[in-house]
Amino acid sequence: MRIVVQKFGGSSLTSLELRREAMQRVWETADQGLTPVVVVSAMGRIGDPYATDTLLELIQETNPNAKGENVDLLLSCGEIISAAVFAEGLRSMGLPATALTGWQCGITTDAVHLGARVLEVQSERLWEILRMGRIPVVAGFQGVTKEGVVTTLGRGGSDTTAAVLGVVLKAERVEIYTDVDGIKTADPRIVPDAPTLQVMSYREVVEMGHMGAKVLHPRAAEIAMEEGIPVQVRSVQRSSGGTSIGHGVKSKSAVGGEPVSDRVVTGIAHLGKRAQVKISGVGDFHASGLGARVFRVLAEAGVSVDLIYLSTDTAAFVIDQAKVGIAREALAPLELELEIKLGFAKVSVVGAGMHGVPGVMARVVNCLNDEGIPIYQTSDSHANISCLILEEHTARAVQALYREFHLDSI
Numbered sequence: 512m513r514i515v516v517q518k519f520g521g522s523s524l525t526s527l528e529l530r531r532e533a534m535q536r537v538w539e540t541a542d543q544g545l546t547p548v549v550v551v552s553a554m555g556r557i558g559d560p561y562a563t564d565t566l567l568e569l570i571q572e573t574n575p576n577a578k579g580e581n582v583d584l585l586l587s588c589g590e591i592i593s594a595a596v597f598a599e600g601l602r603s604m605g606l607p608a609t610a611l612t613g614w615q616c617g618i619t620t621d622a623v624h625l626g627a628r629v630l631e632v633q634s635e636r637l638w639e640i641l642r643m644g645r646i647p648v649v650a651g652f653q654g655v656t657k658e659g660v661v662t663t664l665g666r667g668g669s670d671t672t673a674a675v676l677g678v679v680l681k682a683e684r685v686e687i688y689t690d691v692d693g694i695k696t697a698d699p700r701i702v703p704d705a706p707t708l709q710v711m712s713y714r715e716v717v718e719m720g721h722m723g724a725k726v727l728h729p730r731a732a733e734i735a736m737e738e739g740i741p742v743q744v745r746s747v748q749r750s751s752g753g754t755s756i757g758h759g760v761k762s763k764s765a766v767g768g769e770p771v772s773d774r775v776v777t778g779i780a781h782l783g784k785r786a787q788v789k790i791s792g793v794g795d796f797h798a799s800g801l802g803a804r805v806f807r808v809l810a811e812a813g814v815s816v817d818l819i820y821l822s823t824d825t826a827a828f829v830i831d832q833a834k835v836g837i838a839r840e841a842l843a844p845l846e847l848e849l850e851i852k853l854g855f856a857k858v859s860v861v862g863a864g865m866h867g868v869p870g871v872m873a874r875v876v877n878c879l880n881d882e883g884i885p886i887y888q889t890s891d892s893h894a895n896i897s898c899l900i901l902e903e904h905t906a907r908a909v910q911a912l913y914r915e916f917h918l919d920s921i
């Protein structure tokens with residue numbers, strides 16, 4: 512069996528017309544003698560009746576602080592509805608299909624609600640369906656704990672479902688269908704004519720994803736990378752083109768035919784709704800053990816920190832704005848002098864090949880200075896340089912860095 516996992520995102524399933532397009536992609540795969548395994552997200556975006564955020568609003572109307580297993584159970588319904596509708600659509604085209612929930616599909620996760628990790632997949636049922644010549648249509652974004660509690664995998668979770676099934680079924684490839692025709696050098700909502708990267712290494716995709724390019728979840732790219740499963744990202748309206756992701760493949764379409772993982776700058780990513788936390792006037796922050804405690808309590812509360820700046824008597828770092836309440840609560844017992852400011856964004860220049868290349872930071876800082884955009888913090892790794900800026904400067908910063916690194920001509 513030559514299996515191809517085909518995942519359809521929420522924005523590609525909003526209308527009947529788009530759903531028909533998506534089903535056409537499955538039909539083509541079957542027509543080529545390949546075996547499709549479909550993964551679907553909930554249909555549409557907030558406001559659409561069965562979209563994840565609509566369901567979230569619904570439950571928050573009854574309890575604004577709703578969390579835990581009831582929320583997961585409700586959210587999982589969006590993908591289940593989508594799977595059933597999609598499977599019937601395939602049947603109407605003469606393709607026998609069976610819709611499956613995450614737990615029917617044997618996807619076991621840990622118990623972290625709204626952000627569970629897949630532990631294993633018991634794939635017997637999936638194989639049974641495939642052997643009967645039927646197409647499984649799996650509800651993405653969900654699983655079940657060993658105790659039988661329904662969980663969801665967090666934003667972008669359907670991408671993870673697709674990658675996990677690709678690995679478990681030893682698929683020839685995983686195809687991610689979305690509302691843009693591939694991964695671009697910047698978010699097309701900010702740079703509408705940013706070109707599509709035809710070939711990318713897993714590392715580049717993981718890095719872009721972690722820095723905020725939500726087109727493919729970084730966890731999904733990591734899972735595919737471990738087993739070397741090729742991934743394609745393309746528009747639901749096209750059966751070819753888009754972005755091909757693999758191990759540092761060589762490509763004529765990449766810059767000068769170099770291995771793509773050696774590109775100095777791959778693209779610009781951004782992440783909004785950041786909050787800056789500053790802790791000051793605490794004597795010797797580290798000798799007292801306070802520094803370590805700050806990060807420990809935040810970790811225990813599930814708040815991840817970023818852009819960390821430490822000196823002997825101060826600390827500054829960045830968290831998700833949505834986690835400010837939890838962070839305040841967690842830090843309260845430490846009685847610190849705490850200053851939390853909202854309204855920041857992080858822009859990142861991403862390139863798996865920038866390691867050891869001098870001058871990239873200088874260009875980033877100069878470029879933002881020339882635009883009159885103040886930088887509040889920076890950080891860099893072997894594969895990215897990030898700057899904390901005011902959220903209102905995001906679009907201008909992305910556009911300026913895009914021009915600075917000539918990302919229009921790849």
Ligand code: ADP
Nearest residue numbers: 520521522689690694695697698700724725726
């Ligand atoms: P889906 O519903 O298919 O999962 P997402 O909304 O999760 O779709 O991801 C697609 C969106 O990702 C695009 O509409 C685009 O605005 C955004 N995006 C951000 N950065 C990039 C990028 N570098 N290339 C392509 N799309 C990007």
Ligand code: MG
Nearest residue numbers: 520667725726
């Ligand atoms: Mg997505």
